[in-house]
Amino acid sequence: MNKLLISLLVSVGITGVAHASGDAAAGQSKVAVCAACHGANGNSAVGNFPNLAGQNEQYLLKQMEDHVSGRRTIVEMTGMLDGYSEQDLKDIAAYFSSQPVVIGQADAEQVEQGEAIYRAGLADKGVAACSACHMPSGQGNDPAKFPALSGQHPEYTLSQLQKFAEGSRDNDPNGMMRDVAGKMSEAEMRAVAQYIRGLN
Template identity: 50%
Template sequence: MKTWLISISVATALISSGTQAAGEAAAGDATAGKAKVAACTACHGPNGNALVPTWPKLAGQHAQYIYKQLMDFKSGARANAQMGPQMIPLSEQDFRDIAAYYSTQQQTPGTTDPAAAELGERIYRGGNPATGVTACTGCHGPAGAGLGAAKFPRVAGQHAQYLDSTLKGFRTGARANDPNGMMRDVASRMSDEEIAAVSQFIQGLTDWPPDSP
């Protein structure tokens, strides 16, 4: 309960301070961004729908979140051998434009493995009180739409394989660019089975109608 209350308090603080931060990506030009993503297509697929499940779908993702991740790749706050070098020649305006473009694209839907649906939904909606795993809905919403102003990403429809590796990266600390260590704290309490199940559930989740702006 204490961990849940702390997570909610941090999330509330981030949302309240997110209005100014949201403007960082608001100035992006989607038309300009379309002309800048040719190199991105090889991994992230046509219109941001990655065909290979180890890479994330960017289509329909919040522009603010994409912008932050690109900035973190460039600064090294988020380490990635493939992404880091590609960010070096790009400017902040390039990031804004790319983020704006992908945010306007339609994401392709995914499906959930029925065998993982029950546990995955239970973790996503209710967490695991016994081990202190908080519900994913607190930040990502009941339908997985996330919250752009707070840079909480849309997760609905994302590849399960990418989600699985991302959660394990947070668990080990290999990925550490989450605000106040929120995701690292959650993932550190999750078992491999829970991570696999919730990743499968999210892959088949839909955020329509959206539960957040």
């Protein structure tokens, strides 16, 4: 059932393309406040803050919109988007999406397990492969608003998996990530997070 739902959502995302209509050049002048945590080009120097560089434009826009509307609570971003228009958010998303992500070094001891989960899932637990939505190379699916994962900090990835598992983050479509993360052990989450850091 999970695989069917994922397939349907991916198909709907691909056929229901809606562009974010952001202007990357305009966005560059609007990201000064973002740079303190995410880096001027979207590559964060601190693992607790996500890399935004190379992230899918529509996914970034959705997360900012969800935060502004209260659909997603990001404590560290409280007040950060106040005063920004919808077009500003589109421009910021376009700017960060256009920047190259810096791929990191994965923990060699966890790569094998992490890759197995990312590419094949956990059949005995009913966990679909991460690559089904986030693609084999980790570029995600922009029309479906599924995020790119390639190069993401393991600390951030782990924290988001934990939040989905406990339900404190719930802005995933149809509870997909809550279902997946809720069936994973912390060790499995850590392995996947490490693998994603070096995924290219």
